[in-house]
Amino acid sequence: MSALLWLLLPVAAASGWLVALRSERRRQRRPPPELNEHYFKGLNLLLNEQPDKAIEVFVDMLEVDSDTVETHMALGNLFRRRGEVDRAIRIHQNLIARPTLERDQRNTALLELSRDYMRAGLFDRAENLLQELLDTSAHAPAALGHLLDIYQQEKEWDKAIQVARRLEGLNGRHMHPVVAQFHCEQAEQAMRHGDAAGATRLLKRALNHDPNCVRASLLQARLAREAGDHRTAVQVLKRIEKQDIDFLPEALPELKAGYTALGAQPELMRYLQEIAGRYRGVTPALMLSELIEARDGAAAAVEYLTAYLRERPSIRGLERMIHLDLGSSEGRAREDLLLLRDLTARLLEDRPRYRCHNCGFEAKALHWQCPSCKEWNRIKPIYGVEGE
Ligand SMILES: [Zn+2]
Structure with missing residues (x-):
């Protein structure tokens, strides 16, 4: 608070001086005493540690004219950045109300006011201002970008798709993968309402926009499974490896369920064997070790996993090994294994499994x-000894 006030102080003083200087030039008179009065009142409030009232006085004394528009704009933006949205809104509204404002300045103030409204969660008001800007073709890329944010937050996917397309036409940014995600959101809505046919249609649209949309494939597989069509579910899930192999761990549990429903365990084991060689994460090997244990016993599973982990060390692999060894150990060796199991569990506890490649955000669950x-599409599994 105090840093802002000390910034405002000279601005307010300079503004008073500027106004005074201009009016003296115009009328060859002394500066109006009222301005100095305001200034000293503000200063007094500041010194008496009443910063809120001091800000009001300083802001009020900044007369809006072509010389101070930039100052008002900067002040409004500063308030918004500091989270004082009410003040930002007041300053920007005050600017827009001036009939003398040039058209460019008015449009910039409208854009800033729409940002204030968004920050305050007043999306309807922000949307109206942004539409007004678009009608005059002013600040179109920024206005469309903000509208896209609003429609995503409001989950108005049809409008979001329209805006994304306009944005693509305007600045050439490749929006197809994002539009595909919007269609997936719509498909999930349809699925929640039991509309399988609608969801199928929307997922096709998603894949038309982005043939590598993993989420659309996962949803298609879920629809197929729910309809009892496990063969199609398996086919769709096997496509994910080619769409983006990083998302393979998302497909594997469903794939296992599909193959199991078809009674095709050997086929599943062959697939896992193959894919474990191509994929750099540990999940297929872990799943395969479970299947080997069920078919050939724990010793065979340990043998497979030992060979795998020698090539690619992994804490999750180690945890699985300990689990397998525990079944056949006794006495001191068993105690040691239990200790190791606790240690690995603690190592893996609270470890994020996914990371955003754009901002570094880490999460335990996948977010599209x-x-x-x-x-969108920037969060992926974390690889390495402690990860996937
Ligand atoms: Zn991010």
Whole structure:
């Protein structure tokens, strides 16, 4: 608070001086005493540690004219950045109300006011201002970008898709993967309402926009499974490896369920064997070790996993090994293994499994849109000894 006030103080003083100087030039008179009065009143309030009242006085004494518009704009933005949105709104509204404002300045003030409203959560008001800007083609890329944010937060996916397309036409940014995600959001809504046919249609649209949309494939597989069509579910899930192999761990549990429903365990084991060689994470090897244990016993699973972990060390692999060894150990060796199991569990506890490649946000669950930077398709599994 105090830093802002000390910044305002000279601005207010200079503004008073400027106004005074201009009016003296105009009328060859002394500066109006009222300004000095305001200034000293503000200063007094400041010195008496009443910063809120001091800000009001200083802001009020800044007369809006072509010389001080920039100052008002900067002040409003500063208030918004500091989270004092009410003050920012007042300053920007005050600017817009001036009939003498040039058109460019008015449009800039409208854009800033819409940002204030967004910050305050007043999306309807922000939307109206942004539409007004778009009608005059002013600040179109920024206005469309903000509208896209609003429609995503409000989950108005049809409008979000329209805006994304306009934005793509305007600045050439490749929006197809994002539009595909919007269609996936719509498909999930349809699925929640039991509208499988609608969801199927929307997922096709998603894949038309982005053939590598993993989320659309996962949803298609879920629809197929729910309809009892496990063969299609398996086919769709096997596509994910080619769409983006980083998302393979998302597909594997469903794939296992599909193959199991079809009674095709050997086929699943062959697939896992193959994919464990191509994929750099540990999940397929862990799943395969479970299947080997069920078919050939723990010793065979340990043998497989030991060979795998020699090539690619992994704490999750180690945890699985300990679990397998525990079944056949006794006495001191068993105690040691239990200690190791606790240690690995603690190592893995609270470890994030996913990270945003845009902002570094870490999470334990997969988010298609980063909760922190709001970018789509940027969160992926973390690889390495402690990760996938
Ligand atoms: Zn992010």
